[in-house]
Amino acid sequence: xxxxxxxxxxxxxxxxxxxxxxxxxxxxxxxxxxxxxxxxxxxxxxxxxxxxxxxxxxxxxxxxxxxxxxxxxxxxxxxxxxxxxxxxxxxxxxxxxxxxxxxxxxxxxxxxxxxxxxxxxxxxxxxxxxxxxxxxxxxxxxxxxxxxxxxxxxxxxxxxxxxxxxxxxxxxxxxxxxxxxxxxxxxxxxxxxxxxxxxxxxxxxxxxxxxxxxxxxxxxxxxxxxxxxxxxxxxxxxxxxxxxxxxxxxxxxxxxxxxxxxxxxxxxxxxxxxxxxxxxxxxxxxxxxxxxxxxxxxxxxxxxxxxxxxxxxxxxxxxxxxxxxxxxxxxxxxxxxxxxxxxxxxxxxxxxxxxxxxxxxxxxxxxxxxxxxx
Numbered sequence: 001x002x003x004x005x006x007x008x009x010x011x012x013x014x015x016x017x018x019x020x021x022x023x024x025x026x027x028x029x030x031x032x033x034x035x036x037x038x039x040x041x042x043x044x045x046x047x048x049x050x051x052x053x054x055x056x057x058x059x060x061x062x063x064x065x066x067x068x069x070x071x072x073x074x075x076x077x078x079x080x081x082x083x084x085x086x087x088x089x090x091x092x093x094x095x096x097x098x099x100x101x102x103x104x105x106x107x108x109x110x111x112x113x114x115x116x117x118x119x120x121x122x123x124x125x126x127x128x129x130x131x132x133x134x135x136x137x138x139x140x141x142x143x144x145x146x147x148x149x150x151x152x153x154x155x156x157x158x159x160x161x162x163x164x165x166x167x168x169x170x171x172x173x174x175x176x177x178x179x180x181x182x183x184x185x186x187x188x189x190x191x192x193x194x195x196x197x198x199x200x201x202x203x204x205x206x207x208x209x210x211x212x213x214x215x216x217x218x219x220x221x222x223x224x225x226x227x228x229x230x231x232x233x234x235x236x237x238x239x240x241x242x243x244x245x246x247x248x249x250x251x252x253x254x255x256x257x258x259x260x261x262x263x264x265x266x267x268x269x270x271x272x273x274x275x276x277x278x279x280x281x282x283x284x285x286x287x288x289x290x291x292x293x294x295x296x297x298x299x300x301x302x303x304x305x306x307x308x309x310x311x312x313x314x315x316x317x318x319x320x321x322x323x324x325x326x327x328x329x330x331x332x333x334x335x336x337x338x339x340x341x342x343x344x345x346x347x348x349x350x351x352x353x354x355x356x357x358x359x360x361x362x363x364x365x366x367x368x369x370x371x372x373x374x
Contacts, residue, residue, distance in 0.1 A: 013332040041155035205235030215269040246270035
């Protein structure tokens, strides 16, 4: 009888977890206009916190100066990024106009190979596509992007301003020292997981981008810096980002060069770089830090991409890390965290060490009277 009741209780808890996941997914989809910029702002705040910690621990900046310097440097880097994209994108658009005759020749060859006797020209294809009908959609997309960027900056400013208030609120949300230690431990694990992911992705994507720029510059591909930056950005999208990054430049090499060997050499070189970094460097850096099942990475990419679009694809892995850490804290949802993990241990060896350190710090901070007495 007791076993039957226990089985029913476990089944009810699991059903509630599944229902909660479905309801949460619907809420994320319904509130994506509000939650997407908030998630991006939280992501940027974690990035700035990690940057400030590096400035404080490695470069010996004062604690009060590390965060403002990190914010200033982040703004400068974002500004330089926007400038590089705008400057190179303008030149790229102008060069596309000069590629018209070359594109017509490629279209003619492709049409002939498929048995088309009267291949269309580029102008005819453009007229058939009727780009004027898409101008409204493009304008709305640009407007939405600008609005999202403004909201992200606003959210980021308020999040940074409310940091100290949140620390005080935690003492009232978690009255007991043990509960505060557990909460601090959970937040520390989330922060450490996202920071490690950011560091690994930045280093590996930077290596791929720099090596790709060298290869494209040697072969003489136009706008090599623009393509290298594009490879760096899309590299943060799991699984499909690297594939897109190494396929687009060779396609444009076919347009720029008269022969085809440059495109083949570029594709082979970019593929070799991506293979070396993705299969040798990346696993060594990652280790067991994320501990997410590869199938879960693919499913989370599809899930968050379907709900939040490109920002969801960009944030899919950090959001999955956050979900796994939170679900692992509760007995009723621990089994979900086990399924999300790569080896069945959602905490992981490295995370346990960070966990113990965070717990010791939280316990010391939560009992100042004991620390003062000592």
